[in-house]
Amino acid sequence: MRIGIVCYPTFGGSGVLATELGKALAQEGHSVHFITYQQPVRLTEFLPNLYYHEVQVPTYPLFDFPPYETALASTMVDVIRNHELDLLHVHYAIPHASAAYMAKQILRSEGKDIPVITTLHGTDITLVGRDKTYEPVVTFSINQSDAITAVSENLRQETLNHFKIKKPIEVIHNFVDTARFRRKPIDAFRQVLAPKGEKIVVHASNFRKIKRIPDVVRIFAALRAAVPAKLLFVGDGPERSTAEELSRELGVFDCVRFVGKQDQIEDILSIADLFLLTSEYESFGLAALEAMAAGVPVISTDAGGLGEINIDGKTGFTCAVGDVAGMSQRAIELLTDESMLQRFREAAREQAGAFDLSRILPVYEALYNKVIK
Numbered sequence: 001m002r003i004g005i006v007c008y009p010t011f012g013g014s015g016v017l018a019t020e021l022g023k024a025l026a027q028e029g030h031s032v033h034f035i036t037y038q039q040p041v042r043l044t045e046f047l048p049n050l051y052y053h054e055v056q057v058p059t060y061p062l063f064d065f066p067p068y069e070t071a072l073a074s075t076m077v078d079v080i081r082n083h084e085l086d087l088l089h090v091h092y093a094i095p096h097a098s099a100a101y102m103a104k105q106i107l108r109s110e111g112k113d114i115p116v117i118t119t120l121h122g123t124d125i126t127l128v129g130r131d132k133t134y135e136p137v138v139t140f141s142i143n144q145s146d147a148i149t150a151v152s153e154n155l156r157q158e159t160l161n162h163f164k165i166k167k168p169i170e171v172i173h174n175f176v177d178t179a180r181f182r183r184k185p186i187d188a189f190r191q192v193l194a195p196k197g198e199k200i201v202v203h204a205s206n207f208r209k210i211k212r213i214p215d216v217v218r219i220f221a222a223l224r225a226a227v228p229a230k231l232l233f234v235g236d237g238p239e240r241s242t243a244e245e246l247s248r249e250l251g252v253f254d255c256v257r258f259v260g261k262q263d264q265i266e267d268i269l270s271i272a273d274l275f276l277l278t279s280e281y282e283s284f285g286l287a288a289l290e291a292m293a294a295g296v297p298v299i300s301t302d303a304g305g306l307g308e309i310n311i312d313g314k315t316g317f318t319c320a321v322g323d324v325a326g327m328s329q330r331a332i333e334l335l336t337d338e339s340m341l342q343r344f345r346e347a348a349r350e351q352a353g354a355f356d357l358s359r360i361l362p363v364y365e366a367l368y369n370k371v372i373k
Contacts, residue, residue, distance in 0.1 A: 122283030152305030207237025222328035
């Protein structure tokens with residue numbers, strides 16, 4: 001198949017999932033064409049049947065805001081024409097689904113029908129999409145898609161609750177390449193970060209307010225009072241300065257490392273003992289799944305779709321949003337009981353296996369064949 005994938009090229013879950021899916025499809029022999037405004041961060045290796053098309057948005061004094069959606073639709077049309085694509089798979093409804101609808105209509109006027117699959121990822125539905133500024137267009141463009149998927153059962157239900165969707169929504173969970181995240185023996189790396197045998201706690205995100213970054217710092221401060229530990233913040237974003245300031249106020253700044261955006265997150269997870277995810281909402285929780293694939297137990301909120309992957313009392317613990325005391329206590333219990341920690345490590349790896357790439361990829365391929373026919 002010749003497949004066009006439209007996504008955000010960032011470290012966010014939708015961009016990561018779309019990029020990893022495209023790479024896996026290319027390795028299976030399909031021709032995959034990424035269409036976005038810059039090269040996706042996870043698109044690092046060369047494959048002869050994997051292509052990247054940059055959306056160029058000219059700037060003119062007339063426009064206060066460059067019309068990206070129009071440029072995106074035009075680029076879609078150009079790529080579909082020149083490379084004879086069989087379908088478009090757009091990730092994150094805004095603005096990709098509406099741009100795909102425009103491209104579809106242009107091509108239909110020329111006698112070509114291009115199927116469009118829209119995958120919903122989270123805040124395109126639960127936050128941005130509900131805004132009255134966008135809601136009519138979001139609803140219309142989703143309904144005009146030939147197939148709709150959501151990354152969790154929770155997100156599917158949220159979509160049906162808040163939008164008048166007239167077509168079925170198929171749940172295809174996010175996936176992880178468990179072989180890539182298999183724990184590696186890199187003790188020298190751990191020794192540099194935790195020279196006195198401290199436990200290593202990791203949080204990875206885009207540091208937006210919805211991630212509740214201050215809760216991570218507060219949980220770590222409570223843990224640090226009971227257990228020698230180090231905290232690694234992976235990623236970056238608007239809440240970083242808040243986290244730095246709070247770390248100083250709570251006296252743990254010397255035990256916190258901000259390592260920035262990392263392409264090789266699996267190397268960091270290979271030395272981690274615990275993963276913290278304190279989000280107000282997660283449609284799925286791909287970062288948590290990647291940690292579990294590396295055998296790292298997760299302490300998370302019970303928001304959104306997190307309960308579909310992190311099994312409370314087995315692969316980690318789930319607590320209510322904002323329950324810093326509860327999550328702190330669970331972290332202390334886990335990191336002071338080596339027997340429990342080892343059981344949770346094994347259960348986390350086993351649970352991640354249910355979401356392995358080898359299980360999910362054939363589901364997408366079957367959907368592609370269905371919409372093409």
